[in-house]
Amino acid sequence: MIFTVLLVILLGFVWFSLRYAWWRPAVDYRYPRILMYHMISTPRPVALFNGLRVSPQLFERQLRWLSAQGWHSFTVSELLARAGTLPEKSFAITFDDGYADNALQALPLLKKYRCKATLYLVVDRFDRDWSLQRKKRHDEAELKRETKLSDQQVQEMLDSGCIELGSHSMTHANFLRIESEAVGRELIDSKHALEERFGVSVGSFAYPFGLYHPQQVELVKQAGYRSAVTTREGIENAGSWEPLALKRIKISGKDNWLAFLLRMRRGRRGWRP
Numbered sequence: 001m002i003f004t005v006l007l008v009i010l011l012g013f014v015w016f017s018l019r020y021a022w023w024r025p026a027v028d029y030r031y032p033r034i035l036m037y038h039m040i041s042t043p044r045p046v047a048l049f050n051g052l053r054v055s056p057q058l059f060e061r062q063l064r065w066l067s068a069q070g071w072h073s074f075t076v077s078e079l080l081a082r083a084g085t086l087p088e089k090s091f092a093i094t095f096d097d098g099y100a101d102n103a104l105q106a107l108p109l110l111k112k113y114r115c116k117a118t119l120y121l122v123v124d125r126f127d128r129d130w131s132l133q134r135k136k137r138h139d140e141a142e143l144k145r146e147t148k149l150s151d152q153q154v155q156e157m158l159d160s161g162c163i164e165l166g167s168h169s170m171t172h173a174n175f176l177r178i179e180s181e182a183v184g185r186e187l188i189d190s191k192h193a194l195e196e197r198f199g200v201s202v203g204s205f206a207y208p209f210g211l212y213h214p215q216q217v218e219l220v221k222q223a224g225y226r227s228a229v230t231t232r233e234g235i236e237n238a239g240s241w242e243p244l245a246l247k248r249i250k251i252s253g254k255d256n257w258l259a260f261l262l263r264m265r266r267g268r269r270g271w272r273p
């Protein structure tokens with residue numbers, strides 16, 4: 001009996017350790033954290049993309065914690081511009097795709113906690129099911145049904161003064177599946193379309209699905225972007241990072257609070273190096 005209890009405790013400890021890798025030290029707090037969000041909305045029963053849905057309550061708890069712990073909020077372009085002179089505990093919030101809840105739910109909270117964010121907007125985001133271009137499993141139209149930001153809502157976000165506009169391509173194309181010329185158009189046309197429509201300069205890009213060939217980084221540069229974010233997880237030294245292939249911290253609606261804290265400390269939740 002005692003043996004069984006001890007074994008269960010031991011297995012529980014091993015599971016917990018592998019899941020959270022609690023022994024790993026924090027990444028240097030002089031290295032900025034770039035946080036990746038998609039939707040700020042309540043997760044739905046039996047939905048495929050609940051990892052992309054961070055509830056407004058959880059988002060507010062995270063912002064409150066960041067503010068109470070003395071973190072400093074920047075946009076991605078500000079992080080780039082100030083690399084080398086950034087204070088300890090700098091971070092940037094990013095939103096990918098352009099869901100309407102970014103204006104309805106996230107913006108009021110960003111204002112309340114005086115936080116900035118970079119919005120990576122898909123230009124042609126209405127009636128488009130880009131999840132199809134990645135895996136068959138995603139053939140659900142779940143993301144297609146999500147209400148996207150109208151241009152007016154985007155304008156409202158920009159008028160708040162706390163939002164930087166970045167591009168997330170024209171159509172959310174999978175860069176691994178299209179020719180260089182088409183990649184170039186996705187990069188250049190989206191930059192011009194957003195700049196023209198909203199009258200701001202667009203200097204940052206987010207790779208659709210985080211997917212790209214290493215040689216496409218040069219195309220991003222040629223298109224005139226100064227920074228680009230990926231979906232690779234991690235935290236980097238702003239003195240030596242690659243501005244056109246920045247790592248981010250995935251903020252998942254499926255994570256518990258401990259997982260969020262560990263991601264802020266180390267860039268990822270689990271045991272992988």
Ligand SMILES: [Zn+2]
Binds near residue numbers: 096097168208209
């Ligand atoms: Zn996306």
